Amino acid sequence: MKSKGKKKKAIAIILGGGRGTRLYPLTMDRSKPAVPFAGKYRLVDIPISNCLNSGINQIYVLTQFNTASLHNHIVNTYQFDQFSGGFVEILAAEQTYTSESWYQGTADAVRKNLKHFHDQNADYYIILSGDQLYSMDFRDMLARHIETGAELTIAAKPISRSEATGLGIIGADEDGMIKSFYEKPASDMDISAYRVHESFMQKELNKKVDASNEYLASMGIYIFNAKAMEEMLNNDFTDFGKEIIPEVIKTRPVAAYLFDSFWEDIGTIKAFYECNLNLASIAPQFNFYNEEMPIYTHRRHLPATKMNFCNISYSLASEGSIITNAYIVNSIVGVRTIIESGASLDGVYCMGASHYETEEERAENARKGIPNIGIGKGTIIRRAIIDQNVRIGDGCRIGIDDIPRPEGDFEMYSIHDGIIVINKNAVIKSGTVI
The missing domain is CATH 3.90.550.10 (Spore Coat Polysaccharide Biosynthesis Protein SpsA; Chain A)
Incomplete structure (x- = not known):
């Protein structure tokens, strides 16, 4: 042979x-x-x-x-x-x-x-x-x-x-x-x-x-x-x-x-x-939906995202998230993202979280005045990247007010090319304006 x-x-x-x-x-x-x-x-x-x-x-x-x-x-x-x-x-x-x-x-x-x-x-x-x-x-x-x-x-x-x-x-x-x-x-x-x-x-x-x-x-x-x-x-x-x-x-x-x-x-x-x-647009330039050329990643075994009374368009929501009474447009919601009632996201990439908080942890943080992981009630965010495990409190205004924003790196966030980046694990207290 x-x-x-x-x-x-x-x-x-x-x-x-x-x-x-x-x-x-x-x-x-x-x-x-x-x-x-x-x-x-x-x-x-x-x-x-x-x-x-x-x-x-x-x-x-x-x-x-x-x-x-x-x-x-x-x-x-x-x-x-x-x-x-x-x-x-x-x-x-x-x-x-x-x-x-x-x-x-x-x-x-x-x-x-x-x-x-x-x-x-x-x-x-x-x-x-x-x-x-x-x-x-x-x-x-x-x-x-x-x-x-x-x-x-x-x-x-x-x-x-x-x-x-x-x-x-x-x-x-x-x-x-x-x-x-x-x-x-x-x-x-x-x-x-x-x-x-x-x-x-x-x-x-x-x-x-x-x-x-x-x-x-x-x-x-x-x-x-x-x-x-x-x-x-x-x-x-x-x-x-x-x-x-x-x-x-x-x-x-x-x-x-x-x-x-x-x-x-x-x-x-x-x-x-x-x-x-x-990727969240009607006709994205890159196709994640091609079954012949899939993109692989870590299997998290998370539940489907839950959306309650939301207005969402031109956006992607990854698994394991809970979004309540929110307005979201031109945005990406990462895994395990918790978005509370009245929040508004426009042009935001929220990377989500690496874990869920327990009820005990949330209660303890509340006593200390620390926001939960996710985006708090009534918070409005425009043109921003929110890194993993970020805690944004209630009533924050990020990237929406007509105020000068100098480029650079700051304690909890950076601004590059006019884009606000909230650092990984950052804590943004309620009422903060960036």
């Missing part, structure tokens, strides 16, 4: 990011991938789910900052039976006899963990970001990678010139082989040489090139041949986008894989807020 040969194997490596300063204060007590998203998920659930939906069940998450919350989520969520060989494993930055430094960048993080990846004897490494929203079957990208004979394939999204300033721009030939790369070109820079070839666009997406899609932006999603990646990392470069890729394309075959569905980097407070609220 003729041997079929060894099946090619791919493993995924999710980059968890550093301190997550652009998402502060949501990253005050947790790493960026662990930030709650869409009412019931965590950011890390997006890339992990894409991997699982693509038949990839051996996944590493590289992180070095505030890892406890992320570790608890992954351990309690992604449990595989012993026959599948699957795992989701956190590799936090560590000091060793050969290195005492933390991760210095994306490439440095991967380099310092090569010894762990060797255990899987993989043929391909898929490098992913932990703070992007998209749905992709990586099998299609891997097929493109193998077909072209590339040693590195970069997922590329067609964009307009106005979008190019904040992204890495790819210059590819008519076959989609990358010949040049420029990181974040200035708005007044001439990048016409990077314009995508019409034949490549037609072949891959059956589209014509116009002002909306004339350039290709790197999505920060890479597939490497395993051996080639180790060779590419045999240096002191710390970052893939700024250093590794510009060098690699000079001497090695690098291909572009075109992706033309929704993709968003949600690494800032503004992007995070807008992405979440868009």
Whole structure:
């Protein structure tokens, strides 16, 4: 009988990011991938789910900052039976006899963990970001990678010139082989040489090139041949986008894989807020209702949300919440959220709570003048993010009065891009105005 040969194997490596300063204060007590998203998920659930939906069940998450919350989520969520060989494993930055430094960048993080990846004897490494929203079957990208004979394939999204300033721009030939790369070109820079070839666009997406899609932006999603990646990392470069890729394309075959569905980097407070609220719109850009590409998360076994005499529109309500006589519009209500009578939310992402309070705890807090976890009676909130386990008392007014609000970080809250963020576990006493 003729041997079929060894099946090619791919493993995924999710980059968890550093301190997550652009998402502060949501990253005050947790790493960026662990930030709650869409009412019931965590950011890390997006890339992990894409991997699982693509038949990839051996996944590493590289992180070095505030890892406890992320570790608890992954351990309690992604449990595989012993026959599948699957795992989701956190590799936090560590000091060793050969290195005492933390991760210095994306490439440095991967380099310092090569010894762990060797255990899987993989043929391909898929490098992913932990703070992007998209749905992709990586099998299609891997097929493109193998077909072209590339040693590195970069997922590329067609964009307009106005979008190019904040992204890495790819210059590819008519076959989609990358010949040049420029990181974040200035708005007044001439990048016409990077314009995508019409034949490549037609072949891959059956589209014509116009002002909306004339350039290709790197999505920060890479597939490497395993051996080639180790060779590419045999240096002191710390970052893939700024250093590794510009060098690699000079001497090695690098291909572009075109992706033309929704993709968003949600690494800032503004992007995070807008992405979440868009999910509650009539026709959201990202589809959580695709049964063929589900997004997985922790099973909480909570009851359905209870709504009593409410006016709710363009909103999402996660399981386990109790909402009474409230007005809610353009908002997301996270798990276990308690909203009392007369409350009003407009443009609010309320992350909910990690536990319910008992009647005894509520009574004891009342004696101490501490509000219950949730949103109190008659409280009005506009354009805000309410982090987990926040206690907002009765009659508060947050983000609704026409008063100047300086940007910055304060004791119980922050204001970034005009969005008020109430810190995790914050206590906002009754009658407070922010």
